[in-house]
Amino acid sequence: MTEQSFAGLPATSIRDLKEHDGQRVLVQGWLYNMRSKGKLHFLMVRDGTGIVQAVMFKGNVDEAVFEQAKGLTQESSIRVLGTVKLDERAPGGVELGVDEMHIVHQAGEYPISPKEHGAHFLLERRHLWLRSKKQSAIMRIRDEAIRAIRDFFHERGFFCVDSPMFTPAACEGTTTLFELDYFDEQKAYLTQSGQLYGEASAMALGKIYVFGPTFRAEKSKTRRHLTEFWMVEPEAAYYDLDDVMTLAEDFVSHIVRRVLENRRAELDDLERDVSKLEPAANAPFPRITYDEAVKLLHENGHEDFPYGEDFGAPHETAIGAAYDRPVMVHRWPADIKAFYMKRDPENDKLALGVDMIASEGYGEIIGGAQREDDLEALETRIAEHELPAESFEWFTDLRRYGSVPHGGFGLGLERTLAWICGVEHLRECIPFPRMLHRIYP
Amino acid sequence: MTEQSFAGLPATSIRDLKEHDGQRVLVQGWLYNMRSKGKLHFLMVRDGTGIVQAVMFKGNVDEAVFEQAKGLTQESSIRVLGTVKLDERAPGGVELGVDEMHIVHQAGEYPISPKEHGAHFLLERRHLWLRSKKQSAIMRIRDEAIRAIRDFFHERGFFCVDSPMFTPAACEGTTTLFELDYFDEQKAYLTQSGQLYGEASAMALGKIYVFGPTFRAEKSKTRRHLTEFWMVEPEAAYYDLDDVMTLAEDFVSHIVRRVLENRRAELDDLERDVSKLEPAANAPFPRITYDEAVKLLHENGHEDFPYGEDFGAPHETAIGAAYDRPVMVHRWPADIKAFYMKRDPENDKLALGVDMIASEGYGEIIGGAQREDDLEALETRIAEHELPAESFEWFTDLRRYGSVPHGGFGLGLERTLAWICGVEHLRECIPFPRMLHRIYP
Numbered sequence: 001m002t003e004q005s006f007a008g009l010p011a012t013s014i015r016d017l018k019e020h021d022g023q024r025v026l027v028q029g030w031l032y033n034m035r036s037k038g039k040l041h042f043l044m045v046r047d048g049t050g051i052v053q054a055v056m057f058k059g060n061v062d063e064a065v066f067e068q069a070k071g072l073t074q075e076s077s078i079r080v081l082g083t084v085k086l087d088e089r090a091p092g093g094v095e096l097g098v099d100e101m102h103i104v105h106q107a108g109e110y111p112i113s114p115k116e117h118g119a120h121f122l123l124e125r126r127h128l129w130l131r132s133k134k135q136s137a138i139m140r141i142r143d144e145a146i147r148a149i150r151d152f153f154h155e156r157g158f159f160c161v162d163s164p165m166f167t168p169a170a171c172e173g174t175t176t177l178f179e180l181d182y183f184d185e186q187k188a189y190l191t192q193s194g195q196l197y198g199e200a201s202a203m204a205l206g207k208i209y210v211f212g213p214t215f216r217a218e219k220s221k222t223r224r225h226l227t228e229f230w231m232v233e234p235e236a237a238y239y240d241l242d243d244v245m246t247l248a249e250d251f252v253s254h255i256v257r258r259v260l261e262n263r264r265a266e267l268d269d270l271e272r273d274v275s276k277l278e279p280a281a282n283a284p285f286p287r288i289t290y291d292e293a294v295k296l297l298h299e300n301g302h303e304d305f306p307y308g309e310d311f312g313a314p315h316e317t318a319i320g321a322a323y324d325r326p327v328m329v330h331r332w333p334a335d336i337k338a339f340y341m342k343r344d345p346e347n348d349k350l351a352l353g354v355d356m357i358a359s360e361g362y363g364e365i366i367g368g369a370q371r372e373d374d375l376e377a378l379e380t381r382i383a384e385h386e387l388p389a390e391s392f393e394w395f396t397d398l399r400r401y402g403s404v405p406h407g408g409f410g411l412g413l414e415r416t417l418a419w420i421c422g423v424e425h426l427r428e429c430i431p432f433p434r435m436l437h438r439i440y441p
Numbered sequence: 442m443t444e445q446s447f448a449g450l451p452a453t454s455i456r457d458l459k460e461h462d463g464q465r466v467l468v469q470g471w472l473y474n475m476r477s478k479g480k481l482h483f484l485m486v487r488d489g490t491g492i493v494q495a496v497m498f499k500g501n502v503d504e505a506v507f508e509q510a511k512g513l514t515q516e517s518s519i520r521v522l523g524t525v526k527l528d529e530r531a532p533g534g535v536e537l538g539v540d541e542m543h544i545v546h547q548a549g550e551y552p553i554s555p556k557e558h559g560a561h562f563l564l565e566r567r568h569l570w571l572r573s574k575k576q577s578a579i580m581r582i583r584d585e586a587i588r589a590i591r592d593f594f595h596e597r598g599f600f601c602v603d604s605p606m607f608t609p610a611a612c613e614g615t616t617t618l619f620e621l622d623y624f625d626e627q628k629a630y631l632t633q634s635g636q637l638y639g640e641a642s643a644m645a646l647g648k649i650y651v652f653g654p655t656f657r658a659e660k661s662k663t664r665r666h667l668t669e670f671w672m673v674e675p676e677a678a679y680y681d682l683d684d685v686m687t688l689a690e691d692f693v694s695h696i697v698r699r700v701l702e703n704r705r706a707e708l709d710d711l712e713r714d715v716s717k718l719e720p721a722a723n724a725p726f727p728r729i730t731y732d733e734a735v736k737l738l739h740e741n742g743h744e745d746f747p748y749g750e751d752f753g754a755p756h757e758t759a760i761g762a763a764y765d766r767p768v769m770v771h772r773w774p775a776d777i778k779a780f781y782m783k784r785d786p787e788n789d790k791l792a793l794g795v796d797m798i799a800s801e802g803y804g805e806i807i808g809g810a811q812r813e814d815d816l817e818a819l820e821t822r823i824a825e826h827e828l829p830a831e832s833f834e835w836f837t838d839l840r841r842y843g844s845v846p847h848g849g850f851g852l853g854l855e856r857t858l859a860w861i862c863g864v865e866h867l868r869e870c871i872p873f874p875r876m877l878h879r880i881y882p
Contacts, residue, residue, distance in 0.1 A: 003679040028679045030843045048647025077843035105844040127641035127835045143600040159584040164873040166880045180621035200568035206489025238444040238469045394568045394882035402471045402518035403546040432605040439607045441835035
């Protein structure tokens with residue numbers, strides 16, 4: 001048995017219909033939408049790979065089938081057989097001339113209609129909302145981006161190394177940690193970053209990337225916050241800050257290029273203005289120092305921005321607006337950056353860190369650095385930051401046994417997708433978003 | 442600046458040295474091992490991609506460098522410059538004739554020596570243990586398997602869909618759930634399987650796979666248990682049990698084939714007997730019913746095995762031993778299988794489930810099924826299993842709105858790797874294993 005064929009025909013994906021002009025095919029999917037006009041039903045059928053218009057002319061099907069089609073409800077599952085016809089005017093460039101149809105399941109009254117629904121209503125029905133044209137387009141772009149990310153690192157000799165979700169201590173700050181009872185009175189914390197494990201792995205495998213879920217227990221309700229999100233974190237031995245920046249710009253331009261090449265139809269579904277995205281498909285990206293970024297702010301409506309502070313969303317927007325593609329800001333005041341960043345040998349007050357700020361107001365998508373590779377300097381920082389030395393014993397080991405210059409960065413997947421897709425809310429960029437008041441469905 | 446070159450030469454990966462016969466190259470890595478003989482030092486240098494023998498002849502380097510090399514400690518980081526010479530007798534088929542060397546960092550006395558260490562000692566130093574030949578070989582095979590998995594699904598039109606880590610309720614059983622405080626007195630549970638979310642996503646995107654960490658709070662200390670492990674779970678609309686089994690055998694044979702093709706050197710490092718693995722590179726795999734498997738047990742030393750029970754490790758070993766490649770056992774007593782499995786239309790006491798049992802005693806690596814697609818039947822099962830109906834409301838929605846026959850399976854990454862690598866313990870198949878008494882480092 002197989003469900004992958006019917007009436008002797010193997011199923012064809014809607015995405016592939018163009019290659020079957022003039023042939024009789026089987027499409028298995030769901031009714032997305034329908035309108036009728038006299039002796040014609042126009043069925044918009046979706047199968048997850050796309051949507052096709054299936055035209056049912058009364059004279060071409062059994063009379064009973066034509067009658068059945070009249071009563072079809074939205075999201076009913078159907079098998080449609082018919083002949084492919086290339087037609088530039090049709091959505092997707094192809095139409096199906098139906099000669100047979102079978103109803104697999106007549107759907108009950110579907111709760112999500114084309115009318116506007118509130119965010120809460122849709123999030124409560126995320127399992128169904130995913131079927132909509134825009135949401136499924138974002139998910140296909142997400143799939144493409146994930147693949148582009150993995151291809152990029154593979155082609156450059158980076159190995160995928162999965163860092164643990166359960167960790168014994170915080171990497172950066174403790175206020176936003178999810179804590180849980182492990183066994184026998186022990187506490188474990190959900191990872192906020194795989195970086196420290198990535199550093200250890202880079203010492204073993206040379207060049208690696210961590211790519212998995214990370215967690216932040218932030219009590220924020222903004223459109224930029226998820227409690228659970230995916231982060232990709234490359235780390236490489238024998239890399240300095242310049243190597244990290246070159247990797248970062250090559251990386252982001254590669255992702256954008258791949259989505260533009262392979263997911264143009266989806267970007268159209270999202271009504272994305274791709275002309276604003278296209279410059280980001282080409283590295284290099286501009287690089288400015290923190291000092292230069294502050295000057296830029298002072299000259300562009302943020303006269304009062306105090307030197308030495310971190311940028312907020314309006315500042316990131318102003319800096320991003322000055323360029324047609326993402327911009328990298330490097331050499332930050334060490335005081336506002338993480339303990340593990342190496343100091344600039346030319347100015348001890350600066351850390352060799354870099355943030356990449358996306359264009360169009362989407363803010364920071366990458367944070368990276370060259371790491372402190374000197375044991376004594378690192379131990380001093382750990383003490384200064386009042387971090388528990390014993391929890392970092394293994395991490396400082398990396399500076400005891402064959403320390404090397406090294407660096408890497410972290411890219412937030414959902415933030416990057418929000419920018420690429422041109423959507424406002426991170427919650428639409430992950431299949432089942434987790435937020436302050438949401439762990440259902 | 443860049444650390445990717447030195448003295449005007451770009452770094453070359455040890456893996457790529459073969460392509461540079463007769464050329465002068467720069468290798469940046471760590472000293473894995475060294476022996477000396479008169480005017481010669483033989484430095485085994487590792488860089489994460491492999492190990493090369495770098496031969497330093499006193500007459501070819503500065504005298505000071507030759508003296509420095511004498512004092513080099515294990516795991517010191519070094520830059521070595523020299524000429525590549527193909528040599529079949531050398532490990533990796535290539536040797537480096539050194540003319541220059543720079544010490545980046547002289548390592549302190551390295552705690553892991555070639556002598557035998559206990560498991561606890563090594564696990565406490567997992568961040569260093571990963572550098573050893575066998576452990577880094579396993580990690581490179583893991584990387585290859587992950588890539589093979591993603592390529593397989595991509596080539597077949599499956600989209601990657603990440604399921605959430607935080608869930609409101611258990612998918613299978615509640616005794617092994619990790620619970621944590623979410624916000625405002627709410628409880629969340631760490632996912633044990635992405636399947637239910639995978640089903641919802643398959644209704645949206647047709648064919649999908651979930652690939653991420655899963656959690657089991659099992660108080661077991663056996664070599665087969667991790668509290669955190671990675672699982673890949675494809676799910677497809679319009680798939681029946683036969684489609685699921687065909688997918689599973691194509692999938693596993695694809696992974697094995699890819700590792701055999703691209704990671705032969707690593708399998709050699711692990712002293713894996715590949716002749717025992719090679720049959721698994723070719724689908725189809727044998728398929729037997731549960732009834733046939735029980736008969737096989739009764740005839741092979743397990744006369745007392747009671748019909749209707751689940752198989753334990755010795756039973757899986759006996760079944761696996763009957764074949765030269767993995768075997769699929771299908772149509773199980775419904776009573777011992779999950780609530781969401783569809784019943785066999787020809788025998789209501791049987792569930793349309795399938796387990797794949799690896800050869801050589803490595804046990805179950807896949808569990809899958811055709812899912813119950815009838816709303817009433819599913820609701821009856823949920824009630825019979827005394828599961829909270831309201832938590833599954835969204836899941837049953839999938840049978841309200843365009844239900845279709847569908848199915849999928851889950852493959853445990855670390856179990857599969859243990860089998861492919863021929864290693865006894867799952868803990869060696871994940872970079873930083875989490876077990877009953879271990880969340881460090």
